[in-house]
Amino acid sequence: MTVLELRAVDRVHGSGDTAVHALRGVSITVQPGELVAVMGPSGSGKSTLLNLAGGLDSPTGGMVLVEGVSLGGQGRNALAKLRRAHIGYVFQDLNLLPSLTAVENVTLPLELDGVSPRKARPFGERALDEVGLLAIAERFPDEMSGGQQQRVAIARALVGERRLMLADEPTGALDSQTGESVLKLLRSRVDAGAAAVLVTHEARHAAWADRVIFLRDGSVVDSSAPLNGPEHLLELPS
Numbered sequence: 001m002t003v004l005e006l007r008a009v010d011r012v013h014g015s016g017d018t019a020v021h022a023l024r025g026v027s028i029t030v031q032p033g034e035l036v037a038v039m040g041p042s043g044s045g046k047s048t049l050l051n052l053a054g055g056l057d058s059p060t061g062g063m064v065l066v067e068g069v070s071l072g073g074q075g076r077n078a079l080a081k082l083r084r085a086h087i088g089y090v091f092q093d094l095n096l097l098p099s100l101t102a103v104e105n106v107t108l109p110l111e112l113d114g115v116s117p118r119k120a121r122p123f124g125e126r127a128l129d130e131v132g133l134l135a136i137a138e139r140f141p142d143e144m145s146g147g148q149q150q151r152v153a154i155a156r157a158l159v160g161e162r163r164l165m166l167a168d169e170p171t172g173a174l175d176s177q178t179g180e181s182v183l184k185l186l187r188s189r190v191d192a193g194a195a196a197v198l199v200t201h202e203a204r205h206a207a208w209a210d211r212v213i214f215l216r217d218g219s220v221v222d223s224s225a226p227l228n229g230p231e232h233l234l235e236l237p238s
């Protein structure tokens, strides 16, 4: 089943003379096992697209469906539950809670869904292990480097069985080697059956994607395979 579908989506911010048409008639689908990169100049609508895909913002026209469910038809609580169950976010703003340890930050989405801390913990440890940070599970955010905080945020996005990963420049605070390992992680989740949308300015990051969508002034101007082709992936450092 299609994991994410945008059907003729419009998003106008504001109204009247100051209205900004951030997205115009955008239609995309993302299937399980597919990593789609979104590229385009600053202001072209990339973050708006990601926010709509994650149910953090609503379209002014068209529909957004996650796992076949229209986000527009949901009440606030139902939408929050759907987001926690299906969608993992890796945004530039890490939003780790300073009073929680790494593992507590990671398991927070599960606990918000009613999973007990004792049952949630092994899922949190597994997700931290995937990002190479099991050893610092008990540290607080201010005891970690910026890169470690980023990886904890990624572990939180991966925890549980979420099938849609949304990433906005997830490598921003990371050195290039750690950045590549984060993309590799995203790629392996997708290869295991998740779907992902990655907003990036960098062609070498987009090279991890199966497909690249280019936005300009809120419209999709091109949608193609990455320039280097999938065989390029084999050459990336591990």
Ligand SMILES: Nc1ncnc2c1ncn2[C@@H]1O[C@H](COP(=O)(O)OP(=O)(O)OP(=O)(O)O)[C@@H](O)[C@H]1O
Residues within 6 Å of the ligand: 013, 014, 020, 021, 022, 040, 041, 042, 043, 044, 045, 046, 047, 048, 049
């Ligand atoms: N809350 C808002 N209110 C008014 N205008 C907005 C709002 N959010 C975004 N915009 C406008 O919508 C357009 C698209 O913005 P968006 O942030 O989606 O672009 P972007 O491609 O992600 O840019 P960048 O690469 O700089 O992050 C821009 O003109 C922006 O100024």
